[in-house]
Amino acid sequence: MKSFDEKIKKEKENGFASPPYMKSEPEDDFYHSPKHERSLKRERDVDDNDAEFKPKKIKTENDKKAKKRKQDELDVLLLVFCFCYFHCHYVKMIYLLDSRWEEERYTDGVKWKFLEHKGPVFAPAYEPLPSHVKFYYDGKHMKLSPEAEEVATFFAKMLDHEYTTKDIFRKNFFKDWRKEMTSEERAKLTDLKKCDFGEMSNYFKAQSEARKAMSKEEKQKIKEENERILQQYGFCLMDNHKERIANFRIEPPGLFRGRGDHPKMGMLKRRIRPQDIIINCSKDSKVPEPPPGTKWKEVRHDNKVTWLVSWTENIQGSIKYIMLNPSSRIKGEKDWQKYETARRLKKCVDRIRAQYREDWKSKEMRIRQRAVALYFIDKLALRAGNEKEEGETADTVGCCSLRVEHIKLYPENEGQEYVVEFDFLGKDSIRYYNRVPVEKRVFKNLQLFMENKEPDDDLFDRLNTSILNKHLQELMDGLTAKVFRTYNASITLQQQLKELTTAEENIPAKILSYNRANRAVAILCNHQRAPPKTFEKSMQNLQSKIDAKRDQLADAKRELKSAKADAKVRKDEKSKKAVESKKKAVQRIEEQLMKLEVQATDREENKQIALGTSKLNYLDPRISVAWCKKWGIPVEKIYNKTQREKFAWAIDMAEDDYEF
DNA sequence: ATTGCGACTTAGGAAAGCCGTT
DNA sequence: AACGGCTTTCCTAAGTCGCAAT
Numbered sequence: 001m002k003s004f005d006e007k008i009k010k011e012k013e014n015g016f017a018s019p020p021y022m023k024s025e026p027e028d029d030f031y032h033s034p035k036h037e038r039s040l041k042r043e044r045d046v047d048d049n050d051a052e053f054k055p056k057k058i059k060t061e062n063d064k065k066a067k068k069r070k071q072d073e074l075d076v077l078l079l080v081f082c083f084c085y086f087h088c089h090y091v092k093m094i095y096l097l098d099s100r101w102e103e104e105r106y107t108d109g110v111k112w113k114f115l116e117h118k119g120p121v122f123a124p125a126y127e128p129l130p131s132h133v134k135f136y137y138d139g140k141h142m143k144l145s146p147e148a149e150e151v152a153t154f155f156a157k158m159l160d161h162e163y164t165t166k167d168i169f170r171k172n173f174f175k176d177w178r179k180e181m182t183s184e185e186r187a188k189l190t191d192l193k194k195c196d197f198g199e200m201s202n203y204f205k206a207q208s209e210a211r212k213a214m215s216k217e218e219k220q221k222i223k224e225e226n227e228r229i230l231q232q233y234g235f236c237l238m239d240n241h242k243e244r245i246a247n248f249r250i251e252p253p254g255l256f257r258g259r260g261d262h263p264k265m266g267m268l269k270r271r272i273r274p275q276d277i278i279i280n281c282s283k284d285s286k287v288p289e290p291p292p293g294t295k296w297k298e299v300r301h302d303n304k305v306t307w308l309v310s311w312t313e314n315i316q317g318s319i320k321y322i323m324l325n326p327s328s329r330i331k332g333e334k335d336w337q338k339y340e341t342a343r344r345l346k347k348c349v350d351r352i353r354a355q356y357r358e359d360w361k362s363k364e365m366r367i368r369q370r371a372v373a374l375y376f377i378d379k380l381a382l383r384a385g386n387e388k389e390e391g392e393t394a395d396t397v398g399c400c401s402l403r404v405e406h407i408k409l410y411p412e413n414e415g416q417e418y419v420v421e422f423d424f425l426g427k428d429s430i431r432y433y434n435r436v437p438v439e440k441r442v443f444k445n446l447q448l449f450m451e452n453k454e455p456d457d458d459l460f461d462r463l464n465t466s467i468l469n470k471h472l473q474e475l476m477d478g479l480t481a482k483v484f485r486t487y488n489a490s491i492t493l494q495q496q497l498k499e500l501t502t503a504e505e506n507i508p509a510k511i512l513s514y515n516r517a518n519r520a521v522a523i524l525c526n527h528q529r530a531p532p533k534t535f536e537k538s539m540q541n542l543q544s545k546i547d548a549k550r551d552q553l554a555d556a557k558r559e560l561k562s563a564k565a566d567a568k569v570r571k572d573e574k575s576k577k578a579v580e581s582k583k584k585a586v587q588r589i590e591e592q593l594m595k596l597e598v599q600a601t602d603r604e605e606n607k608q609i610a611l612g613t614s615k616l617n618y619l620d621p622r623i624s625v626a627w628c629k630k631w632g633i634p635v636e637k638i639y640n641k642t643q644r645e646k647f648a649w650a651i652d653m654a655e656d657d658y659e660f
Numbered sequence: 661a662t663t664g665c666g667a668c669t670t671a672g673g674a675a676a677g678c679c680g681t682t
Numbered sequence: 683a684a685c686g687g688c689t690t691t692c693c694t695a696a697g698t699c700g701c702a703a704t
Contacts, residue, residue, distance in 0.1 A: 251694065259672080259695065305667065313694095319666060320694085334668085383670095384698060393696080427697055428671055466662095469699070482669085482698060529672065538687065610672070617670055640690070 109304045111330060115281045117236035117245070119288030119296075120309045120322055121229060123252035123271065126150045133203045136196035137189055148181040151268060154255045156200035163257060169266035173255055176268035236308060236324070237285075244325035245308065250277075256315045260394035260429025264315055276311045306330050316392065327645035336649055339620040341478045342487040343660060349487065352475050353378065360441045366462035370471055372445050373399050373460050377484050380434065381524050383427060384465040384481035396425045399481070400465050405455035409446055418443035432526050489521045489618035494660045496520045497627050506591075511637055512598045514627065519605060521614045529610040542600050549593045556586045616643070621650035626658035 128149060134141050135152060144152060155164065155173055163169050174192045181189065189195065214222075233248045253271040256264055274294035281287060283301045290296050297311075309322035324330055345352075356378075359371030376382050377399050385398020397406060406424035413419035416437045426432045438446075449459055465481065472479040496517035501510060532538070560582040567575040621639075625647070628635045635644065635651060644651060 247693075249693090257695085262695095307667075310666095316695095317665095321667075323668080331669095338669090386698065388697095396696085398697080428695075430672080465699075480699065527671080532688095534687070541687085613671060642690075 111306050112238050112303050113282070114240070114285060115236065115238050115303070115308070116285035117281060117288060117308050118233045119279060119290070120277065121233050121249045122274070122291065123250055126271075129153070129200065129203065133199050135200060136198075138191075138194040139196075142188070145182050145185060148177065148185050150253075151177045151180045152195075152197060153200055153204070154253070154268070156197035157204050158255060159197055159201045163255075163265065166265065168263060169255075172264060172266035173268070176266075180268070238324070238328070238330065241329065243328040243330075246323055246325045248322055250311070251313075251320065258394060260396065260425060262394045263391055264393075267315055270314050272311050278310045280305065280308055280310070325645075327642075327648065332646070332649050335646075338486060339490065339622070339660075341483055342490055342620070345476060345479060345483050345487045346491065346660065348476055349378075355475070357441075360439075360445055366467070368445050369449060369460040369463045370468060372442055372449070373463055373468060374472075375438075375442060377481050378488070380422075380436065381485050381488050381526075382432075383485070384468065386465050394425070394429050396427060396429055398426060398465075400460055400463055400468060402459040403455065404450050404453045404457050404459055407446065407450075407459065409443065409450070411443075420446065426526065430526065430528050485525060486618055486620075489525060489614055490620040490623060490660050492521050492524055493517050493619050494623050497623070501627070501631060503631075506594075507633060507637070508595045508598050510631055510633060512602055514624075514633075514638060515602050515611065516605070518611045518615060518619070519609055521619060522609045522611050525614055525618060527610045527613045528608055531607050535607060539600070539603065542596065542603065546593065546596045546600060549589065549596055553586070553589045553593055556582065556589050560586050616646070620660050621647035622654035622658045623660050625650050625654040626656050629654070629656035 126146065128146050135144055135149070136142065155177070158164050164173075170192055178186050178189070234245050235242050236245055237243075250272045251269070254269050256262075256267045256269045258265045274290040275297050277290075277296050279288055279296050279299045280302055281299070282303065287299055307321040307323050310319050312318070313320050326332070326335070352374075356371040356374045359367050360375075362368050362371065377384070383398035385401035387401055388396070397403065402424065406422060408421040408423070410419040410421065411417065413421075413435065418440055419435055419437050420443070422432055422434045422436070424432055446459075449461075453461075469480045472481065472483075497514065500513040500516055502513070505513070560579070563575065563579045563582045567579045624638050625635060627633070628638055639647060639651075
């Protein structure tokens with residue numbers, strides 16, 4: 001595999017990459033990340049690999065063709081290599097370019113040839129409450145029918161959550177609950193406020209306490225049972241390889257918890273039965289058996305999709321799927337492709353930037369809007385922003401769906417000109433707040449777009465994601481709005497790593513640098529988290545650890561001093577040795593102290609920032625792997641076991657000189 | 661052009677697991 | 683052994699984007 005890789009690299013060096021040169025920045029602070037005052041200065045890509053668009057000399061048509069052909073060859077080579085990689089890795093076939101490759105090469109959307117699995121694991125059946133756990137209505141005990149009781153337990157289990165205090169939640173819940181009641185119950189239970197779920201709630205709390213207090217043996221037994229289920233249902237056979245399934249358990253019934261201000265919160269998410277399930281597998285496989293006495297809704301054999309099981313969920317009417325784990329070939333290949341697309345964007349991003357800057361001047365409104373939106377997507381890593389059905393989901397927006405009320409224009413703000421203030425709820429109702437200076441032309445355009453509009457009018461009324469993506473497709477094959485997020489995230493990591501890593505530093509300090517680079521990306525992408533509930537306390541604990549370590553260091557230093565003095569007087573071997581060992585002790589403690597301090601810094605800076613999402617979805621893992629190799633950092637320090645499984649392809653492929 | 665649907669990726673919070681300390 | 687704090691895994695909601703029907 002290596003030699004193949006090297007071959008590709010050689011080809012690349014043999015004149016494909018134009019020499020890197022610096023481009024002048026149109027703005028010195030092009031990128032603005034939300035939330036943080038200290039702006040993450042990020043330079044544009046140094047390496048501009050797009051001689052095609054900015055030729056230094058006029059090429060003859062033949063030159064171009066030859067180059068194109070060679071580029072094509074290179075692309076094919078790369079494709080073949082990665083194809084081989086995934087097959088060698090996953091199918092464990094050693095021989096390359098065997099005839100079997102030909103028949104296994106999938107065309108026109110075929111995702112697999114063979115697929116066999118055991119179907120889903122259903123949620124356990126409802127177990128009625130013991131009779132001593134009572135429900136009261138208006139102070140009086142009332143025995144509920146099993147159906148009504150089950151739904152009541154869903155509410156009881158959430159009693160401590162603030163959800164259950166929200167009007168919409170209560171209203172939706174009560175409406176759906178009533179549907180499950182018998183007509184007598186329905187007649188009687190008319191006011192949720194009069195319902196007392198207290199005993200139920202306490203019962204479940206006691207149950208969970210009991211579960212915690214179980215003996216080792218009991219816990220072990222449960223663990224073994226889970227393992228058995230995992231072994232039986234958690235894997236499938238796809239094209240000769242056993243693959244881990246991501247979510248083989250069907251979602252249990254419960255109350256829908258949307259994020260943010262969701263109009264459907266509290267609705268009953270109904271139980272999924274075998275007759276709701278569509279099974280997907282290959283014709284020549286053993287079709288999974290539905291539970292005794294039941295039937296699947298449908299069994300189909302569609303090898304153009306990757307899912308094994310699907311059903312339609314009742315809240316939004318959307319389809320849910322059971323698919324493979326990220327470690328699987330099918331996900332890994334896709335992930336790799338995603339980063340390759342982002343790398344292709346790197347090669348032409350300057351051309352695209354130049355283009356949209358031109359388009360700011362267009363006489364067509366739709367083109368100006370498109371150009372300004374694209375600028376935001378590129379500069380601020382905003383999401384595309386599909387339109388959503390009003391009243392069906394929380395009111396959140398992305399770039400194309402921004403409304404006038406979401407931005408404020410300041411001709412001047414804190415000494416900066418043309419400042420735009422963004423304040424809106426994005427995916428998962430996470431707030432995006434950012435103030436950024438923009439170019440005058442952008443500013444003027446925004447003023448124009450906002451003229452004669454109400455606050456709740458669309459900012460880009462001539463634009464949607466479909467129009468934008470169609471345009472992007474014309475600029476580069478496979479380019480869509482989200483590729484910019486991937487590209488900007490990965491290039492930022494690479495750049496930050498280059499900037500922050502110092503050769504002399506020890507491993508913990510290097511890892512802090514890595515986390516800081518990662519953090520820069522998370523800030524750019526606005527990946528936030530609620531500060532952990534115990535954050536303050538855990539910070540204090542760490543601080544006292546640091547203080548204790550400082551004291552310990554002072555002691556050790558004192559001891560070293562006296563040992564030195566002692567050795568000076570005595571001048572014997574023994575006291576010399578004592579000095580040496582004290583020196584070692586001081587050193588060791590210093591290192592520990594340093595480690596703690598680094599940890600404290602890291603944690604403090606990470607208070608409200610979630611690194612996981614970008615690490616898992618936006619950062620080309622080969623950048624991290626290369627960085628580890630370059631600085632002799634064990635890759636386990638950066639990726640845990642699951643992550644290493646997901647990124648196995650990158651860990652195998654990337655050398656220390658990998659360039660995104 | 662618009663809408664709806666289907667398939668897939670991206671997302672944060674909760675639960676579970678783990679590991680060092682008491 | 684119990685506890686507490688941190689990490690990992692699980693869970694499933696919420697996006698993106700292409701395609702087909704209208």
